[in-house]
Amino acid sequence: MAYHNPEGMSDLTDSKCFTKKNKEQAVRQLFRNYGFTEIETPCLEYFDMYYGENEYVSQKDIFKLIDKTGNLLVLRPDMTVPACRVAATKIRYEALPYKLSYIAKCFRADEFGGGKQREFTQCGAEIIGSDNPYYDALVIKLAVSTAKRVGINDISIQIGQVEFFNGLAKEASLTQKESEIISKMIDSKDSFGISEFLEGRKIDKDIYNHLTAITGYFGDKSLIDRLLETKLNLRSKQALNNLKQILDILDKMGLSGYVTVDLSMVKKLGYYTGMIFNGNTYQMGFPILAGGRYDNLAEKMGKKLEATGFSLSLEMAIKALERQGQVEELPVMPAIVSFSESMRDYVLSVTKDIEEDKNIQVLPDSDDLERYMKERNISRMARCIAPNHVIIRSNGKTEITDFAKWRALWNI
Structure with missing residues (x-):
């Protein structure tokens, strides 16, 4: 075939x-x-x-x-x-x-x-x-x-x-x-x-x-x-x-x-x-x-x-x-918010309409997320691992904060 x-x-x-x-x-x-x-x-x-x-x-x-x-x-x-x-x-x-x-x-x-x-x-x-x-x-x-x-x-x-x-x-x-x-x-x-x-x-x-x-x-x-x-x-x-x-x-x-x-x-x-x-x-x-x-x-x-x-x-x-050398790149894709199993309910409760309102996609956390972000030309990601452990990647920089501060930072 x-x-x-x-x-x-x-x-x-x-x-x-x-x-x-x-x-x-x-x-x-x-x-x-x-x-x-x-x-x-x-x-x-x-x-x-x-x-x-x-x-x-x-x-x-x-x-x-x-x-x-x-x-x-x-x-x-x-x-x-x-x-x-x-x-x-x-x-x-x-x-x-x-x-x-x-x-x-x-x-x-x-x-x-x-x-x-x-x-x-x-x-x-x-x-x-x-x-x-x-x-x-x-x-x-x-x-x-x-x-x-x-x-x-x-x-x-x-x-x-x-x-x-x-x-x-x-x-x-x-x-x-x-x-x-x-x-x-x-x-x-x-x-x-x-x-x-x-x-x-x-x-x-x-x-x-x-x-x-x-x-x-x-x-x-x-x-x-x-x-x-x-x-x-x-x-x-x-x-x-x-x-x-x-x-x-x-x-x-x-x-x-x-x-x-x-x-x-x-x-x-x-x-x-x-x-x-x-x-x-x-x-x-x-x-x-x-x-x-x-x-x-x-x-x-x-x-x-x-x-x-x-x-x-x-x-x-x-x-x-x-x-002629005029090749367009991928558009800047929506930012990512990911959740660990223990953080799922916390994240979902504050991101009900986030895809439409904030141009942010919500995904389960995984080991492939860093590669996923790079391959799809995504500039921002927040990995919600625990209430006091949120990893933020933004334009090549990494910051670790807690869930409340991350929400304030991203206006969520």
Whole structure:
């Protein structure tokens, strides 16, 4: 029998669990401050939610199972699709947009190692019901704030626009399959492979040049201005103008220093329709957060709702902090009052509500108490051995007194 974890899944104890829960609470409060309402959805979703007409997540990345009635289910690989389902089917507010947040476990079968886990916590927010570019900028602002709230102060954002590439692909008459092949080459920065793939095709020279150079379309807002002066179709130009609007708003928000334009970004998730972005920090080889606009997802669930959002992988953020040397210690635990067998009734009679009122824990005395105190980062302890013999340990110092004086000293 295996008494260890499945690959890519971890137990959390002591300081690691405290650190994670502490950061979850900090993020939860941040989302509330921004006016988001938290949702909770089942870990299991129907397979068709992710793999109906469109494949939103690669099937090799998911855990699948069958229920007793024969329905094919998946452990949710992300929270964006469930959040969209909730918005389209459960929320009855008439005024838009819906601002939904979550802190939830997700599962990917093919992702672990280097900080990635098969079971991971997504902290995210979705703004559903508006195509206003202000909300795209707001989502990026919140993403930066979330990274900072968990301790990542050097977060850098790369922003792109999927419709820029889609416009180029349409102008080059690429099929969906061909577009996917080139997308993978762009993602791996294989400009030579793109040139070889397009060789011999009848493609406008300017469009060809864009497709073979797109892996290097990286820079500031001036990149967009230069590209707008080149030959592009309306779809690609609209994508660039949309990106320019978002960057202008981010500039007014004081966030320009965090953001870089990267038009070579190609998302694995199939529901993005516009602006997309990643968030990176040093000591990590892949993004700790990601997001973008997905205007068609809710419509497939019965309600036309434009949307934009992001999520941060909390485990990857914490791993980044560990690699950067920012390791949190255990909190200062409640002080200890212990009693010998002969002192039990004396101690219990004066400590009835002490745990809640004084942040003090009451324990039977034992030979392990000194080690117990040290291992759990406890700074104070009073061992009540006899009415005239109470041993007080406090911040490395030891004092021996009697029961009455100890009560006065600790105000008990």
